[in-house]
Amino acid sequence: MASIKDVAELAGVSRATVSRVLNETGQIKAATRERVHNAMKKLNYRPNPLARSLATSSSNTVGLVVTSYRGSFFSELMAVVQEEMDQQGKFLLISRGKRSRESEVHAIQRLTDMRCDGLILHARNLYDEELIELAQQETPFVILDRTVEGLEDRCIDFQHEAAGQLAVNHLIEHGHRKIACLAGPRERLTARLRFKGYEQALREHHIEVDETLVAEADYDREGGYRAMADILEKHPDITAVYSCSEEMAVGAFDLFRERNMTVPGDISLVSFDSVSVCTILTPSVTTVHFPIKEMAEQASAALSGLMKGQPLPVLPTFKPELRTRESVRRLNQGK
Structure with missing residues (x-):
C-alpha cells in the first residue's frame, strides 16, 4: 500500500507539500498540485481519513437527523442528502430522532459527539428554545421543513x-x-x-x-x-x-x-x-x-456554505403546486 512518502518521491516534492495538497492549505502552484494528484492516481494512494481530520480539525462528515428510516418521504430525503454530500466529498452519518423530543435530543448528541462538521435537522419535536440554544454552539446546522423565530436564516420551510x-x-x-x-x-x-x-x-x-x-x-x-x-x-x-x-x-x-x-x-x-x-x-x-427533493438540495447547499463560514442568503419558503391527474370527478350541479 502506497504511503505519503511514496507519493512525495514520485511527484518530486516534500511530504509537507503533499500534505498541503491533500488538506488544501497553503499556496501551491497549479503544476505542483497536478504532479501530486497524478502521483496519487498512479500509486492508487488513498489518504487516511483519520489523519486528514486531525490535520484539518475537520471530520469531513455531515450529520442528518430524520424521524424514521422507513417510508418514501424519508427514503427520498436521505438519498438526496447522500448524493449532495457525495458530490462535496463528505461522509454522511444519519441518526434517527424517532417520534419524541428526547430521541431527537439524543440523535443530535450522537452526531455532535462524532464531531460532525455540520448538521441537517428534520426535527419535529424539539422546542424552539432548544434549537436556539443549539445555535450558540460551534456546529453549524440547517433546519428542514420548519421555521424557528430567531433562526429564520437557517430554516427551509414549506407552506x-x-x-x-x-x-x-x-x-x-x-x-x-x-x-x-x-x-x-x-x-x-x-x-x-x-x-x-x-x-x-x-x-x-x-x-x-x-x-x-x-x-x-x-x-x-x-x-x-x-x-x-x-x-x-x-x-x-x-x-x-x-x-x-x-x-x-x-x-x-x-x-x-x-x-x-x-x-x-x-x-x-x-x-x-x-x-x-x-x-x-x-x-x-x-x-x-x-418538494422534499428540492428542499433537501437547498439544505445541503446552505449547510455547505455555513461550514465554509460563508454568510447565508435568504433561504426560501417553498410554495405548494397542484398536480392534477385522474382521481377527481366533477359532480353534477346540486349534488
Missing part, C-alpha cells in the same frame, strides 16, 4: 397550510361538499397546518367542519387504511377525501379495492405527495406537491 387549502379548494371547485380528511397526528406542527388548510377551505365556502369526517393516522399505509375505514363506517355517503400524506392515500386505495369502490367513480381523492407514489396508482392521484 403546509396553503397546500391543504389548495387541495380542498380543488375538490370543492369540482362540486364536492362532504369531504373527509385523513389527517396526521395533530401534536405535530406540520400535521396541524395541513389540517388547518382543510378547515380554512371549508369555512371559506361556508361548509361546516365536521370532526367525524376526520380521522388521524401516523402518515403510514396501515394508518391510512384504518382511518379511511373509520370514516366510511360513520359516513358511507362521502364523495371525496383529502389525504395529508401519500402513504395514507395508498392505504385508502387498499380499502377502496377491498370494497370494490372506484376512484373517482365512487369517491374522489386528493393527496399530499413528496415522491412519485401517487403517479403509479391506478388511476393516478391528483396531489399538492411537497
Whole structure:
C-alpha cells in the first residue's frame, strides 16, 4: 500500500507539500498540485481519513437527523442528502430522532459527539428554545421543513397550510361538499397546518367542519387504511377525501379495492405527495406537491456554505403546486 512518502518521491516534492495538497492549505502552484494528484492516481494512494481530520480539525462528515428510516418521504430525503454530500466529498452519518423530543435530543448528541462538521435537522419535536440554544454552539446546522423565530436564516420551510387549502379548494371547485380528511397526528406542527388548510377551505365556502369526517393516522399505509375505514363506517355517503400524506392515500386505495369502490367513480381523492407514489396508482392521484427533493438540495447547499463560514442568503419558503391527474370527478350541479 502506497504511503505519503511514496507519493512525495514520485511527484518530486516534500511530504509537507503533499500534505498541503491533500488538506488544501497553503499556496501551491497549479503544476505542483497536478504532479501530486497524478502521483496519487498512479500509486492508487488513498489518504487516511483519520489523519486528514486531525490535520484539518475537520471530520469531513455531515450529520442528518430524520424521524424514521422507513417510508418514501424519508427514503427520498436521505438519498438526496447522500448524493449532495457525495458530490462535496463528505461522509454522511444519519441518526434517527424517532417520534419524541428526547430521541431527537439524543440523535443530535450522537452526531455532535462524532464531531460532525455540520448538521441537517428534520426535527419535529424539539422546542424552539432548544434549537436556539443549539445555535450558540460551534456546529453549524440547517433546519428542514420548519421555521424557528430567531433562526429564520437557517430554516427551509414549506407552506403546509396553503397546500391543504389548495387541495380542498380543488375538490370543492369540482362540486364536492362532504369531504373527509385523513389527517396526521395533530401534536405535530406540520400535521396541524395541513389540517388547518382543510378547515380554512371549508369555512371559506361556508361548509361546516365536521370532526367525524376526520380521522388521524401516523402518515403510514396501515394508518391510512384504518382511518379511511373509520370514516366510511360513520359516513358511507362521502364523495371525496383529502389525504395529508401519500402513504395514507395508498392505504385508502387498499380499502377502496377491498370494497370494490372506484376512484373517482365512487369517491374522489386528493393527496399530499413528496415522491412519485401517487403517479403509479391506478388511476393516478391528483396531489399538492411537497418538494422534499428540492428542499433537501437547498439544505445541503446552505449547510455547505455555513461550514465554509460563508454568510447565508435568504433561504426560501417553498410554495405548494397542484398536480392534477385522474382521481377527481366533477359532480353534477346540486349534488
